Amino acid sequence: MNLANYINDLLYRYDCVIVPDFGGFVTNRIGAKLNSDTHTFYPPTKQIAFNSHLTHNDGLLANYIASSEQISFEKASTAISLSVIKWQNELQNTEIKLDNLGTISLNESKQIIFEPKKEVNFLTSSFGLTSLESSAIERYRQEVKPLIPVVASTERKSVPAFIKYAATAAILLTLGFAGYNSYEQNQQKEVFASQQKELEKKIQTATFVISNPLPTLKLNVVKEIAKPYHVIAGAFQIAENAEKKVNELILKGFNAKIIGVNKWGLTQVTFDSYADKNDAINNLNKIKKTVSKDAWLLIKTSK
Template identity: 65%
Template structure:
């Protein structure tokens, strides 16, 4: 089974593909860009990254493999785990190439180092678009000449005297009207201020008497106990799968619930939530022994 090809197919349609017990491949949209050094134009694309913490089976990859291979869900799960185990063994000594996705290796601290294949564009909106190289365009920059004001000395000194007097009189008349308007506006503001002050004094001195007061009602509000400890059953990309998982767990007697969406966009489902850490830990060990070994404890405070 070529597991890498199935992951590759799903990344064209989904933003996250989780490989159970291995990690998740995530795509992030990158806008079109221009390389000014080479005058190359790149279309919008999807950049791939890898996160080893996204390793809880959400059913997407397993269902796709089962449908493509025409096998059962359990058989697809086993085949994927066998492929993952072979990847892990090879990673201890070599760098592995995962199809067209890129290469994966371990550094000295045993941390995963993923190098994506930049030649493959998983953004379907950019299908058929490739890198374009353009010639450099040198734009003509016109020099702007500074404006120089030329004053005619004859016109400057040749203004008749009576025109100067008329202009001066017009300015004084305008100032007179402006001063009168300002005086009227100040007077109106003072009247309004006195009226507002009188109204405030009446309101402050007024008393209100209620002859028939309503009876007092006492409400006993029960404070909800915080439950920050959650035994996680799984994280799902599709909310419908999360709801199905909750219904399955409730039928088995668990107080299952949906906690919400985490920072990777996955909907988390809990077997049960607890206010006491010891009770949560005991429940986790019991669930791992009897129901699911993949269960883990999430603390939200």
């Protein structure tokens, strides 16, 4: 099993993929940038790094492998452990090249050194975008000359008398029109207010009579009983596989359904859900004996 291929798939959707007992591959987002020396534009990217301290098993990688290979979670975890042992043995003698991820090696202090493959961009929104090289743009600065020559003058020219009188007349005429318009607007507002009062009086005195009143409806509301105990049939990375599993269980007589997506992004399918914990445990034991040994009990309490 090529473990690097599964890690590569998950890094397009998640920012961190942990390989239990080995380390975590973490992606860092880098915005678009410009190299002013080479005049090259680079699109936004999500580059990968490695953290040897992230070794706790969060179940993401094992769940994804189990869903992809149609095997149990335990078998997927065992396959991961075998791959980690193989990597650790190979690192004692040589470096390891992981497809589309980079190269892993040990330094003199026996610490893991990771060299990422920078050609791979894990940012899906930048799919199809490549670096672009542009020719240099030369800019010239030219002094702008005024269109109208400025003439310095120290003498103040007198304004003819007829221009003063014309300006005064224009101002008085404008004020007169403004006063007339204001008077017209006030008159229109008074008429409108009077019409509005008459309309309100007619509405207040009007009487509405309904000869045939509508009958009273009685609704019987049945309160749904909470069923927090779920016997899980499986968790699927692809929603279509989850729907197929539900249809398969319904044909077998189970009250199967999808109960949501867990924190690892997997769609969970239940054989049935129960309000009583004892009923759920009894049916879980029965299903383990007759249908699936991998069934387990999930308790979801309301918040």
